[in-house]
Amino acid sequence: MGNLPKDVARLAAVDAAQAARLLNEVREARLAGQRGRIAPRPVIEQSWGRMLRSGVDPDHDFRSGLLSADEVRRRREESPLRDVLPVLREGLLSVADVAQHIMVVADAEGRVLWREGSSPVLRKADGLGFELGADWREDVVGTNGVGTPAVVRRPVQVFAAEHFVRTHTSWTCSGAPITDPRDGRLLGVVDVSGPLETMHPATLAWVDSVAKLAEARLRELHLDALERLRAVAAPVLARLGGRALVVDVDGWTAAVTGMPYPRRLALPKSLSPGRRWLPAIGLCSVEPLGGGWLLRAMDEPAPLGGGRLVLDLAQPRRPSVTVGRGAGSWSRELSPRHAELLYLLAVRRTGRSAAGLAEDVFGDASRTVTVRAEMSRIRRYLGALLEHRPYRFGEDAEIEVLLPADPRDLLPHSTAPAVAARRGAGPRSR
Numbered sequence: 001m002g003n004l005p006k007d008v009a010r011l012a013a014v015d016a017a018q019a020a021r022l023l024n025e026v027r028e029a030r031l032a033g034q035r036g037r038i039a040p041r042p043v044i045e046q047s048w049g050r051m052l053r054s055g056v057d058p059d060h061d062f063r064s065g066l067l068s069a070d071e072v073r074r075r076r077e078e079s080p081l082r083d084v085l086p087v088l089r090e091g092l093l094s095v096a097d098v099a100q101h102i103m104v105v106a107d108a109e110g111r112v113l114w115r116e117g118s119s120p121v122l123r124k125a126d127g128l129g130f131e132l133g134a135d136w137r138e139d140v141v142g143t144n145g146v147g148t149p150a151v152v153r154r155p156v157q158v159f160a161a162e163h164f165v166r167t168h169t170s171w172t173c174s175g176a177p178i179t180d181p182r183d184g185r186l187l188g189v190v191d192v193s194g195p196l197e198t199m200h201p202a203t204l205a206w207v208d209s210v211a212k213l214a215e216a217r218l219r220e221l222h223l224d225a226l227e228r229l230r231a232v233a234a235p236v237l238a239r240l241g242g243r244a245l246v247v248d249v250d251g252w253t254a255a256v257t258g259m260p261y262p263r264r265l266a267l268p269k270s271l272s273p274g275r276r277w278l279p280a281i282g283l284c285s286v287e288p289l290g291g292g293w294l295l296r297a298m299d300e301p302a303p304l305g306g307g308r309l310v311l312d313l314a315q316p317r318r319p320s321v322t323v324g325r326g327a328g329s330w331s332r333e334l335s336p337r338h339a340e341l342l343y344l345l346a347v348r349r350t351g352r353s354a355a356g357l358a359e360d361v362f363g364d365a366s367r368t369v370t371v372r373a374e375m376s377r378i379r380r381y382l383g384a385l386l387e388h389r390p391y392r393f394g395e396d397a398e399i400e401v402l403l404p405a406d407p408r409d410l411l412p413h414s415t416a417p418a419v420a421a422r423r424g425a426g427p428r429s430r
Contacts, residue, residue: 020160020196024169027161031058043152044162046412047143050151051164053406054139061167064140067111067133076113081105081178081188083221084214085114088190091210093117101194101203104130106146108186108317110137121194128168130193141165145173145191150317153177153186153336153413155208160196172199176211181219182250182264184335186317190214222252225291229254232290243281243297246289254292265295266323266381268330278330279323279383307385308398311342316404316412323385336413337361338378341371343411344418346401351392360418 022037029036030048040048051058067075076082085105092103093116102117102125112134115122130136138147142164149156155176161169175191192207226248233246233255245256251265265280271293276286278295287294308324319339322331334342344360345352352360354368354375361371379386385397393399404410410423 017197020169023159024161027058027164027169040162043148043156044143044158047138047148047151048164050138050409050412051142053408056139056142056164058142058164059166061129061142061165062140063129064135066131069133072111072113072133075107075111079107079113079188080180080218081107081113081214084178084217087214087217088210089116091213092190092192092207095206096192096194099194099200100198101192104136104146104191104193105188106136106150106191107188108150110135110140110147110150110189112136112146113188118194124195125193128171142168144168145175145193146189149175149177149189149191150186151412153179155204155211157204159199170196172196172203174204174207176204176208178211178214178218179335181215182222182252183333184337185333187218226252226254229290229292233292233294236289236294240296244295245281246292246294248292259297262380264380266330266332267293269332279381279385308400309382309385309393310400310402311339311346312402313339313343313411314402314404316409319411321382323382332381336411337374339411340414340416340419341374341378343401344416345386345391345393346399347422349393349399351387351390353390357391361416363417 026036026038026040030040030045039045056062088103088105096103096117100118100121102115102121104112105114106112112130112132115125115132125131129141135141136144136146138144138151141147143158144163145156145158148158155174157172157174159172163169163171171193172195173191173193175189177189178187179185180187190207190211192203229246229248237244237246237255237257240257243258245259245262246254247265247267248254251267253262253264256262259281262280265278267278268276271286273286273288275283275298277283281295281297283298285296285298310322312320312322319334320331321334321342340361341357344357354371355365357371357375358367359365375388375391379388385394386392387394408423411419414420
């Protein structure tokens with residue numbers, strides 16, 4: 001049970017109620033501004049800090065309005081998670097029901113879309129407001145196994161009084177984020193929850209492994225869809241001259257002619273037919289094709305250098321980048337790692353070597369292979385805005401960074417030493 005402090009973990013394995021009492025002492029001491037007998041885990045202490053700053057009431061739970069049945073149905077139909085429900089059910093439900101737990105699947109906004117498992121536990125969850133359509137974001141209901149993994153982007157178990165809100169302290173949640181394997185975008189969280197006495201040491205690892213199986217299934221489905229688009233694209237490209245390619249709606253390449261094969265292109269958030277400028281190919285004509293886009297390069301050269309980039313970190317759960325050029329603009333949601341790297345380059349305009357970024361992100365200057373691979377992916381969508389040797393933004397690029405109101409909320413998922421230092425520095429950099 002390595003997710004709890006060692007002495008509490010040993011105690012919880014034999015006496016969950018006594019471990020819960022000890023954690024309640026820790027919680028009460030923290031809320032009173034005092035030091036308890038043991039320190040809360042860092043992931044929990046950081047979450048409690050966010051709750052105190054955002055004004056969540058630890059003594060009274062708050063329940064925002066439930067989504068209507070129609071809205072829950074609409075979100076289910078639009079969510080990619082619907083395609084991996086069989087994987088989640090097969091991996092979690094049979095054991096969860098026997099162990100008196102429930103499985104909960106929430107979307108990226110923390111809304112509960114599916115909820116299945118032990119009937120008595122479902123009724124207890126109703127009493128906590130853990131219902132279909134409920135808003136279970138961390139800044140709404142406090143530290144919990146749905147909202148907290150969505151913020152920190154890693155699996156989290158929240159045991160008993162590690163919940164920030166008192167009414168939730170008889171509950172234990174183990175949640176893992178599910179991300180889109182194509183771009184790292186958060187799709188939602190799968191959580192297994194139940195009364196604290198039903199908690200098991202292996203629950204968190206179990207939930208995380210099933211979440212990873214779901215991501216693998218999403219990857220298979222994406223490859224199948226690309227193969228179908230490729231079958232449509234091949235005869236079309238065979239008749240064309242010049243540079244052209246066919247991509248899916250997210251920019252993943254299905255087929256190409258007359259140019260090197262890019263794995264993925266950065267597309268505007270709302271692409272439409274017509275003349276558009278894209279970093280990888282310059283000015284091009286855009287036409288719909290087989291559920292994707294046919295992109296044909298035009299003669300005008302792509303503009304070099306310059307441009308304006310806005311790195312939006314003000315909404316920690318959805319960092320994004322927007323690039324503006326004379327020929328238009330486009331936006332892209334960032335993976336947690338890309339958000340870290342672009343932020344570090346934005347605050348160090350003179351640039352960083354691969355070793356320097358490895359030190360900044362991992363605390364280990366030898367991890368240059370990983371850094372170079374990620375920077376190569378970033379350069380595919382930022383093009384001439386980003387230079388290398390050292391990695392840096394171009395001198396004539398205008399860079400703006402939008403930061404959260406409180407510097408302690410900067411990239412809360414990040415464990416990078418350089419980001420952690422900035423979180424504790426106080427003054428904000430723009």
